[in-house]
Amino acid sequence: MQDNPSIQFDDQRLAKRHQLAQAGVPMYPHEFRRSHTIGAIRTEFCDAGHDPLPEQVMTAGRLYGVRDHGKTFFADLRDETGRIQLYIRKDALPEGKFQTFKSSIERGDIIGVTGRVFRTKVGEISVFVDDLVLLTKTLCSLPEKFHGLTNLEKRYRQRYLDLIVNEESRETFRTRSRIISLLRNFLSGQGFLEFETPTLQPLYGGANARPFTTFHNFLGQRLYLRIAPELYLKRLVVGGFEKVFEVAKNFRNEDIDTSHNPEFSMVEIYQAYADYNDMMKLTESLISSIVKEVTGSDKLAFEENTISYDTPFQVMSMEDAVRTIGGVDIFTHDPDTLRQIGKEKGVDGVDNVHTQREMLVLFFEALVEDKLVQPTFITDFPVENSPLAKSHREKEGFVERFELFIAGMELANGFSELNDPLDQVQRFEAQEEKRRLGDEEAQMHDYDFVNALGYGMPPTGGVGIGIDRLVMLITGNTSIKEVILFPSMKREITSATEDEDSPSA
């Protein structure tokens, strides 16, 4: 049976399965109608006494601890709503059931029980089992009951197993789901419409990143997995939808680390007749309301810090941030002096740039970013780095753009959207020039998009918020892999894949 080393069924469990089959016990019945979930039993019968209540309940779940006392068993049964103890007595079960249970049903199996609720003499609410039925025989044995599964690689690769045994992990993903649903409610409540735009795109745009490339056989054409939904969502604003958003999976062909996964989730939001100030207001109210709703507090611990999500968040221009936090007043120095200062302060890349504005960005990244622990909007970026943002209404050479930093992480990025089609053409051309010079992450010239702008997009504010990082902050996880159910992992080479042509098949 175990010829294929990729299959990790447990021989001892296979033997039990065989026993059950011989005895004609159904191992994978089609349904089981519960009268109560475990959580419902706990609420409804919380004041049960030592004598079993008259009412019979039917409930189901996975068996965790099984404590064998000879002619009785105590066992822990768990479903999504909670855990409850079963009290199983030989003399209470139908003829033969006890023996079947004892010999062939074990920890990890999924069973349904019929019984009556009571409280044990040490005070634990339990189900006095009158009958039980096997609902799913498991063939893989569960990790140890006390230490559980701690091996990170295994937790990520076999997330289902992590979820079975690690309540904290289950709680993290429950919270993640809740955050996304609150996000949708928040935006819908303000009149935003949710749309879905292409994931497979003939051109990629909306961010600076290397894409994944694929090929459509029928079209005979190369396609890219989107790096951002931005350019499509703005087409919707051109089309007359004034408040739109998309909860989008983005794909970026870049390295993997504790804050980057090749595919990640982002919500992008666009609002007509709004500017970047409005989008900052929207962003902070969205984030702080989700934090409060999920945790019941506006202060959260993250790493060694306590982060306050009280609004308003701090706002600082990039120039001010570099001056007050980085200690360098960029525009009082010429580029050569800045290069000198940069080298002294360990700022990378100063040899490759020549303007004060470019220096500003480098100084910001090196000296300021990771010091922004409390929620802080950094505003007004140099035009060179922001081909889709509108020029600043007051500061020459800058755009109306902001990024939100929390705990040193970039959490959101938004701007007053560029809607002047000619300006957009020039920005794309500048990007094309960068591409020609070998910048693989410069943006592609999207002619259909500029034509869309040619039909007129109202003044619009937009923002993208990283959902994975938001979940990290709210759940207190410092690795993005802890908040992505199935994080990208390198393929394992098993002996099965090496021995494709062995006679095992």
Place this chain on the structure above:
RNA sequence: GGGUCUGUAGCUUAGUCGGUAGAGCGGCGGACUCUUAAUCCGCAGGCCAGGGGUUCGAGUCCCUUCAGGCCCGCCA
């Protein structure tokens, strides 16, 4: 890409100076009708991540491959 640490039974792990690979949980057999990391007695279970080397002898030392963690670089 660089550095560093890790990989031993299904899981959690011990393994000293290089000398027969040890435990707990889980499993199996036995005892036990209010336990909860149940308890007690007994048993089985290991290609020490893979490959190569040094050695009389390697889980242990060396080289290398694979996978993962962390830090740095790269990257919105």
